[in-house]
Amino acid sequence: MTQRKVISFDTIRVACKNCTLSQLCLPMGLSPEDVDRLDSIVKRSRPLHRGDHLFRSGERFRSLYVVKTGSVKTYTPSEEGGEQVLGFHLPGEIIGLDAIDQDSHACSAKVLETSAICEVPFQRFEELSSSIPSLQHAMFRLLSKEIGHDAEMLLLLGKKNAEERLAAFLVSMSQRLSKRGLSPTDFYLSMSRHEIGNYLGLAVETVSRLFTRFQDEGLVKVDRKHVEILDLPTIEGLAGATQTAGSRRHSH
Amino acid sequence: MTQRKVISFDTIRVACKNCTLSQLCLPMGLSPEDVDRLDSIVKRSRPLHRGDHLFRSGERFRSLYVVKTGSVKTYTPSEEGGEQVLGFHLPGEIIGLDAIDQDSHACSAKVLETSAICEVPFQRFEELSSSIPSLQHAMFRLLSKEIGHDAEMLLLLGKKNAEERLAAFLVSMSQRLSKRGLSPTDFYLSMSRHEIGNYLGLAVETVSRLFTRFQDEGLVKVDRKHVEILDLPTIEGLAGATQTAGSRRHSH
């Protein structure tokens, strides 16, 4: 809850057209004029801090949110404090897509570290995308991409073992960070081991043991939240292995 | 591959406006005129049979498909014949949404029984939905609904035990069939035990044992593909139970 550093407002008062994320975000493929129109409906608030919520399960759906800097986790809280982590969201990624249908949020979104967030009022966005075909197309693609990503997670949770899951997690982080211009082999995780385990359907202890094992095998160097990937190809192999020869589960 | 019965063509040459599924399908909330416009781009082919593919992984994406009668499974094939079943699709449900982003199909869709399918060429659909705001809205909701459904599956695969998974599967089938005017307590499953297990992340044997157990406990009566649900409330309880007192996994 303690704020580490004062973030300059200049860093978040940027328009979409100047945003380095525009290739990953909604402006994807829009003309400069259309980007301006989109920009005009986007709200930018002051930075949020670790633990703050963008929205909570059950709340009325009004806006989509885009991570500009920092990171966010989405999760479905259950009675008795249990939860299922649905995802970790990095800059450029859009949050709240699952709420369009029900008009209310089924999951909660919590900020993992000091983060800047863009808010996109959905009704206005819908009007706008009616009049900008390429924005409608970008939105269809975005929703579709989310569905595709979920399908990958289903495969991960349905068929992969603990080792494959953590490897897949590391590869995913590596790729996504890389797309954002950061190092694919040296990064800090903003989420706890507990949250990683929850996300991957594993116990904290299993995650911890796997990190240790990967380190012992020379695949990574881990110091708390700091991860250095030493042998990405091997980790990709572990992650991708839908079934390495002679392994178990649902072969046939 | 053997065709059981000759299906009259009249049963599939129906327009969207006369379709009993219009409340569940794309025409959801459209004016009669707009339904006609949508109808004009929809193609209806002759019935497909068990084992036929709507599309295969890797193929170029051209159309969305809607189940009109029958049922379809989607799955991601992997090398060596393994697969992850992503879903079973009943009348009114739309298939192919995950392919919009990549412009190619990442999964395959196979017909489980003789089925009638509507094909919706996507490019034309996109043009149409630009000019019909309520169609755009319906499509956003549909994509969003799919994302919400996937999130439920993530919770199921990430946190629920075998018993809860099969119960959730039965409840889901019951609810969806009920919405289509069929009995919520008496139905035939078009998929094999193997496919159910694959979908739920369980071994065939586990599924089989659970059906037997549920039957012994008087919750259902099962005869091969025929399922009668005798005690729906209890099954719903098992399915919903995010964590029944004294059970294991990620409590805390």
Add this chain to the structure above:
DNA sequence: AATCGGCCTTGATGCATGTCAACTTGAGTT
């Protein structure tokens, strides 16, 4: 610098469920 508490790690143990194997059943074929 001492204390505290959360997070992480490591070890020991148990169980749910996967795996292997044998048998049963029913539908289709001859």
Add this chain to the structure above:
DNA sequence: AACTCAAGTTGACATGCATCAAGGCCGATT
């Protein structure tokens, strides 16, 4: 009616990972 084959069932056994428990480490607070 005998045969065949795929699908399902049931039992015996193996194991990956959760669970339980204890201890270590670091950052925050005083």
